[in-house]
Amino acid sequence: MQTTTLSFSNLHNHGELFANLFRARKQSFIVQKKWELPEAEDMEFDQYDTPQSRWIAIHDNGLVLAGIRLTPTTARCGVYSYMIRDAQRGILGGTIPQNLLDEDAPVDEQAWECSRVFVSHDIPQMYRRKVHFKMVEAMTSSSRELGASRLIALTGANWQRWYGRCGLEAQAIGPVMRIDDGDFQCVSIDLTAKMH
Template identity: 25%
Template sequence: MTIECITVSTLHNFRGNPLAEQFQLRYRSLIERQSWDVPYVNCMEYDQYDNPATVYFVWREYGKVKGVARLYPTTRPYMLKEVFPHLVSYEPLPSEPNIWEGSRFCLDKDLAPVQRKRVIQELVIAYLEYCLLHGITSIVGLMVPAYWKSVFINNGCPISWLGEYSVAGDGKKIRAGKLIINKEVLNSAKNKAGIFDNVLSFGEEHVMLQCS
């Protein structure tokens, strides 16, 4: 069980091109399946928050990307602040080095249900491990309520809401939320998943870092 933590500057530490493949997975998930109106090129989905500041979390099986998520600092212009500020009404929009935005949580549609759940759990744990290693105390973002529940809440990560429900352009309900990061939440997520080793990998030139 390994989640590859990739940035533009560390891509050389990984075999193949998982960065390009995660853009391709996002294209299949968001544009082909969900008909999102977002930019793409050569069957790769991207937006303005894909740049050298972005941190990607990639789950691969036999070299093929099957799951992805990303983090982005709120000290730069970010999605929730620029595109969906109306979703945040309970507290000010953050712009702090210890608060990052999570987004683009996508999975391959052909994953079996048991494996799908496992990939979700490992990606969530990778988020938590990375944040604890880098002094990040919370993640903000927006999701369909059912996804908040299946991805985070059901996996030991309580969410506090940042505002009321709204409706996206595709007619689905969405809501902004915040996940507080600490060792207790990481332990809760690992206990739920039955995972007790670290999942995060920074590539061939790095060793697995300890977070517990």
């Protein structure tokens, strides 16, 4: 199992991995979860997939097992910044409630957003924990290399059950909300303990 952090400047070095990551996202979010998201050429994408973001792929023999997108909270592209902030500002059309945070969404060079997190539904349960640990390890090291001291994420409301097991220190920064068929909550993940 390998981890690769992709950017627009290095994706040419990794063959089909970038496209395969977006294909795996389509499988996870559009096919499995039935979310209404943009797609083209069998790939899921949105307005935050810009050169400002980074994508972490957990993969094995060309098969994408899991993925994460990291976007700086200082990102700007037209009217968009990053998903959590744009939801709070009400420019996502209400798909995510505006009251998802207790305070204003940060715009800080040391804070990055973690989004589009998924694990392939094809992975047997007995391997999922190993994949989760690889995801946390890659997310933490990539974020630190990018200069982040914390991540913010909109995640499943059961995050407290498994974040600690994966070695993540986090705290809630918004209320539990019902979105589609699940309960979600915004969290802040502290990376300062991971600094070298």
